[in-house]
Amino acid sequence: MNLMEYQGKELFKRAGIPVPRSGHAVDAHQVADYIEKTVGEWVVKAQVLMGGRGKAGKIKFANTADEGRSVATDILATPMPPNRQNPKGEPINSLLVEEKLPIAKEAYCAITIDRTAKKPVIMVSRFGGMDIEEVAEKHPDSIAKFYVDTAIGYSPFIGRELAFESELDAGYRKQLPSIVGALYDLFFRYGAKLVEINPLVLTTDGKVYASDAKVELDDDALFRNPEFAEWQKHLPLDEDEQLASKAGLGIRNFRRFDGNVGTMANGAGLAMATMDAVTNAGGKIANFLDVGGGANAERVRNCYELVVNNTGAKAFFINIFGGITRGDEVAKGIVQAMEETSSRKIPLVIRLTGTNEEEGRRILAKAGMTPVETMDEGAKRAVELAK
Amino acid sequence: MNLMEYQGKELFKRAGIPVPRSGHAVDAHQVADYIEKTVGEWVVKAQVLMGGRGKAGKIKFANTADEGRSVATDILATPMPPNRQNPKGEPINSLLVEEKLPIAKEAYCAITIDRTAKKPVIMVSRFGGMDIEEVAEKHPDSIAKFYVDTAIGYSPFIGRELAFESELDAGYRKQLPSIVGALYDLFFRYGAKLVEINPLVLTTDGKVYASDAKVELDDDALFRNPEFAEWQKHLPLDEDEQLASKAGLGIRNFRRFDGNVGTMANGAGLAMATMDAVTNAGGKIANFLDVGGGANAERVRNCYELVVNNTGAKAFFINIFGGITRGDEVAKGIVQAMEETSSRKIPLVIRLTGTNEEEGRRILAKAGMTPVETMDEGAKRAVELAK
């Protein structure tokens, strides 16, 4: 779960990371109200998950309530424009009104997980306010890294070392160790996969603030902080994610494409291999669908309806290799789907092997269905049927 | 710093350890008031650091406000009687009025530090409500122990293992892992050297409560929780501790005895060896005094006055072996003390060696003082002078 800036900053505040004064607003009226009540110079920022807000004109300054109303109206008028990662753009549902900082320097600080080292890695760069990928390309040596021993955790020397190694302006030095420490606490306490401050601002009066906040929480750890379920409601799910969620799947278990061969498999690896098999057979895939481990008949039926009703599939290849998933349960689900559903019916190619395979085949046979033997065979057949 | 029961229970509450409802009262009137407002059956307990409250009649039951007033008056009427560890007893300054629990079972749970293993050790016994030393003697096998790996910390299986190994009543099982976990959090977060729940009560309706709370905080970690400084004010210091504190020493750096040879040394080890030397020379020691490492002239002077004005010393043996403490500073302090103090003057024997020894000797020589060469010689001379 990726958090919006205002949500990330709420966590920053709790962890003791200094953030500028701010107010969250859902319309231009609230923006004007906030500025009216709180004298100062302000920045109004679109609250979206996509990057590139500045370039898209979704961050604007305002010194009076009227200016605030006006820029807020501007920002809210159009959604975030699409980019490569987000081909549909993103609607803007709220704004953050934030104190304008007298910026002297901008730096970068983040903590994420290094899969190979199997450790949290803290990164600091003296180049802030720009895409870190760009920094990594242009100034690779400017990024200082520290791999944290999880048995020890954070200790202030880490922040000191990073400040010296990244050659941060001396003005950061005193404050960095405690800010990085607080960021590490947050990272660990809330089970984050990424926490990022970009830019980490040094003001002309020598203070350090997190001027932006990017937090990605581990979905698997959300149960430890039930309040995040509430936050999640305010986050935009794209249509695919909404559909997956409604069907009782993980939001990442379903994704649509332009093709006409529907696919479903158990396990992400097999589901990807199934898509590859359809492509290899000359077909175009209509979707990715991982039905998950240990799926029961009802889940299988839901998935059938999900694909048939929401994709351009003209044929449907169901590829199950049972392990924790049992063939009999899958077969029952398919039979139920075909018998009970009110959805349109499309040609079905089933491949069913592994755990309880025989029982599954018996159930399918009773309903007049004969599974194919291999994945390649099934893919080929489905591609033909979709033509 | 040892906490009173009511202070320990305040920490328990914060950590999420279930404790009975209670109110803290400083006189019989407040006890009656509390019971008046809160219907129930109550226990009134003297708040002291000494053990043995039950046997001393300092824990009594009360079901009405009148009973409460009466038992509170009784309890407050006399101080805790002396025992071996506390030869002067202890005044009773406040009371805890606590819900009377319907007790089904009593167990014991504690966490302390094992010096040899260099690990926290969690202990659970199915024998609660009695002295753990007594349990250790009579039922040594009933105490289950777990040495915690500090790189890992607490994990719930530890509580489960302890519950099974100590053969706790099954009623404890579900709740023990989280209670021990909370206790470990408290132990770690507040820097405790000991946390103890005795008894840990299982009620007739299947709930588990900490019915008593013993917490010893590490004095060296108090700076991390400034609020404890406030708490410390409510804790009784004995006279020696008060005197040490006033002289700017650690409360454990000064202790008086019945003899007539005053002693002072730098470092607890040398101070103890100095006492031993006086005893070996046939003398009786008037006090233990460790002036600490790196003492300056002013501290030395304060210590001189502390001994001369508050003990029965007829002679004073100052034994300094400089390391981090410098001989010149000590010599200056002694000279200042002799020249400026308004205190009575007693014969002084000085032994001064180690860091900056020559400079120190010069300063003493100027003031007409000649140090002895060895500890044994100094002790012998001081014993003679005290006769």
Next chain:
Amino acid sequence: MSIFLDKNSKVIVQGITGAEGSYHTDRMVKYGTHVVGGVTPGKGGQKTPQGLPVFDTVKDAVEATGATHTCIFVPPPFAADALYEAYEAGITFAVCITEGVPVHDMLKVVGTTPGMRIIGPNCPGLVSPGKASIGIMPGHVFTPGKVGLISRSGTLTYEVVDLLTRAGIGQSTCIGIGGDPIIGTTFVDCLREFKNDPETTAVVVCGEIGGSDEEDAAAFISRHMPETPIVGFIGGRNAPPGKSLGHAGAIISGNFGTPQSKIAAFKAAGVPVADRPSDIPRLLAERLAVTV
């Protein structure tokens, strides 16, 4: 020979009386695995339908049976606790089947349990064909032989094993290492073991998009196993970039993690990469023919 697991490895099951634990214990026992008991707190002293003793704690189980291996079927919030319990009881090999374990739990566990090998989490376990199986893999597709198999995906493992078996190529040990961002045992860890196993003569590495495990494996092969016949496969080659499909392991990020990067790394290490799982047996046969 095999790695990690053989007929004599003494295995316990944590969560043995739960639905999954009980079902798969039965299958492991039937496969021939030397399961010596299991753990469910509060059920110590009972017996499973197979007659296996149930203990309250792993410590009790290890003391009574001498178990060294464990298979963990517990819900995600309790997986780290189960791993630590196994570790403190002296278990040296733990397979964690559980899906959905918080990544920080695994970060901490892998950093603080030196000396205990962990397979998974979110993995199907491993099989040393004809000897023993720990986990949830369908035993009947395996056949004993000399090819080692490592895969990040569970069901894809079965698929590939099935193809190998049908092609008459037996396996020494097949390991599903799991698809989570932080796993106990990586491709490289497994390759190192296979390298030292005299009866494993070839290896199949089934990777997928995301992460850099495949690139690390290629580097290891090129340095330490240049002579060993090894065939690679990368799942998800037709996944569009920037989208995350299924488990977190399959997120493409940066230059690493793309199918192109992984295929290039394998090829640079002299490892042919199969276009589809069904090509694996043929490529392997070719590599074996060249080597032999």
Next chain:
Amino acid sequence: MSIFLDKNSKVIVQGITGAEGSYHTDRMVKYGTHVVGGVTPGKGGQKTPQGLPVFDTVKDAVEATGATHTCIFVPPPFAADALYEAYEAGITFAVCITEGVPVHDMLKVVGTTPGMRIIGPNCPGLVSPGKASIGIMPGHVFTPGKVGLISRSGTLTYEVVDLLTRAGIGQSTCIGIGGDPIIGTTFVDCLREFKNDPETTAVVVCGEIGGSDEEDAAAFISRHMPETPIVGFIGGRNAPPGKSLGHAGAIISGNFGTPQSKIAAFKAAGVPVADRPSDIPRLLAERLAVTV
């Protein structure tokens, strides 16, 4: 020979520009210790009055000088951080002089820094006479020789060393291990090193009341060093029970920790216990005469 430290050990000082650090660095250098630099964050690039380089971080210092030993003079809240900084920079031997380090800080540090030997905290350091000194011990009382000395107390160490030197008995290495409840290196750790040091022929163990380090040492001696001439001393024999004198190490509790228990343990291990420090040289001479 000596243990832990010799003329070639490269030493840095953490907190080198502070009052204590600066003063004792000067004394260490004058004693002949191979001090190669020091650390004070923000003062990197400066030189000390002795011309030693100052670095911003231990990592920088280790990279530039190859230091393996460190001496820590920082205030108590920062001692654990300083030890971790040394550990992560690859330092293998750390002396922590700081008094008043929270006991939980040390619990965690000693449990998570495998491979780094820590002396202290709240200790005076160690001296290998005629070679090098790390810490705050007054160098002039030491003389080179073959007796190892271990003590929980700082000033008592000087006292005993002074007596040995005056009696013409030189020392190989003298270590003040510190009086806190949790210390990095115990009597037993030092005894093990002395046992393996060919040029240490006898040892003096200066214990005190409280804790069970002396009892552990006696058990080790009886098992592993029964032939070595060893003399013991227990400070605080006249301290009344139940009272706590000075540092926490001197709290008497239970059966362990009393002077009686410690003296009995030493005697059972064949270790004579001196009634007063001034008896130590005589007892040692007697033990040496018997052995030789």
